[in-house]
Amino acid sequence: DQQVKQNSPSLSVQEGRISILNCDYTNSMFDYFLWYKKYPAEGPTFLISISSIKDKNEDGRFTVFLNKSAKHLSLHIVPSQPGDSAVYFCAASAFGNQFYFGTGTSLTVIP
Amino acid sequence: GAVVSQHPSWVICKSGTSVKIECRSLDFQATTMFWYRQFPKQSLMLMATSNEGSKATYEQGVEKDKFLINHASLTLSTLTVTSAHPEDSSFYICSARKLGTAPNYGYTFGSGTRLTVV
Numbered sequence: 001d002q003q004v005k006q007n008s009p010s011l012s013v014q015e016g017r018i019s020i021l022n023c024d025y026t027n028s029m030f031d032y033f034l035w036y037k038k039y040p041a042e043g044p045t046f047l048i049s050i051s052s053i054k055d056k057n058e059d060g061r062f063t064v065f066l067n068k069s070a071k072h073l074s075l076h077i078v079p080s081q082p083g084d085s086a087v088y089f090c091a092a093s094a095f096g097n098q099f100y101f102g103t104g105t106s107l108t109v110i111p
Numbered sequence: 112g113a114v115v116s117q118h119p120s121w122v123i124c125k126s127g128t129s130v131k132i133e134c135r136s137l138d139f140q141a142t143t144m145f146w147y148r149q150f151p152k153q154s155l156m157l158m159a160t161s162n163e164g165s166k167a168t169y170e171q172g173v174e175k176d177k178f179l180i181n182h183a184s185l186t187l188s189t190l191t192v193t194s195a196h197p198e199d200s201s202f203y204i205c206s207a208r209k210l211g212t213a214p215n216y217g218y219t220f221g222s223g224t225r226l227t228v229v
Contacts, residue, residue: 004154034218043120043204043223089154096208098145099218101154 003027004092006102014110019077021105023090026071030092034099035064035075037086044089048075080109113139115207117221124195124228132190132224134205139219141207144188146180149202158203161188195228202226 005024013019021035031052036044050057050064050073057064063076073090087106091099114137124130134144143162147155159175161167161182169175177199179191188207192199204223 002154032218036220043117043202044220046220091155093218096143098157098160099147099155099206101147101156103152103154 001026002103003030003100004090004102006088006090006105008105009103010106010108012108012110013080015082016079019075019080019084019107019109021075021077021088021090021107023073023075023102024071025073025092025100027092027094027100028068028071029094030100031095032093033064033066033073034091035062035073036089036091037084038089038104039086047088077107080107082109082111085109113207113209113219115141115205115219115221117205117224119224120222121225122227124226126196126228127194129191129193130195130226132192132203132205132226134188134190134207134221136186136207136209136219139207139209140185141188141209142185143208144180144182145206145208146178146188146190147204147206149204155204158190192226195226197228200226200228 034049035047038044048062048064065074087104089104091101093099116135118133146158149155158173159167159169161180167180182188205221
């Protein structure tokens with residue numbers, strides 16, 4: 001049973017505009033969340049994290065929003081750049097245990 | 112910040128041979144290591160959890176005799192794929208966690224290993 005879901009397998013955005021990637025989860029015990037970026041044939045690159053005590057975390061062009069009541073997580077990239085084109089994964093864990101990963105969203109930023 | 116080195120980043124081996132993947136925490140002591148595997152077009156799935164000095168706990172469906180995990184020290188965990196077959200070809204990634212508490216638990220991920228069995 002998929003506890004973390006990314007329902008959009010792909011997303012295309014014009015350069016300079018905002019990219020919004022979404023993630024939903026089912027386990028209300030999740031207390032820590034991550035977003036990862038992955039280029040083909042490379043390992044994941046950690047982007048940003050958020051704990052359940054917050055509802056927003058910002059790092060440069062990347063902002064993660066957490067809506068605990070909706071069990072929803074989103075990643076905003078502003079402004080989007082062609083180098084941001086990659087597959088983005090969200091992941092969640094509870095009490096320091098294993099992460100559960102979404103299936104990823106492939107982002108294409110069009111120059 | 113905390114760094115986890117995973118080696119090799121990619122490996123090609125012949126069917127029937129064994130491959131060892133190393134995961135080292137460079138600047139912290141990893142009390143727990145997680146090993147994940149990714150199948151094409153699927154999410155990363157946990158294979159096993161290992162704590163330093165004790166036997167790994169394997170997830171259901173993961174063959175412990177095929178995927179040998181050793182966490183002999185607080186800075187090193189290894190995953191050995193024994194008698195590899197083409198269906199073992201996948202992307203493997205480790206995650207280390209240092210002793211810590213919420214909210215972030217001190218997680219760090221390795222850069223992953225792409226295994227191709229021919």
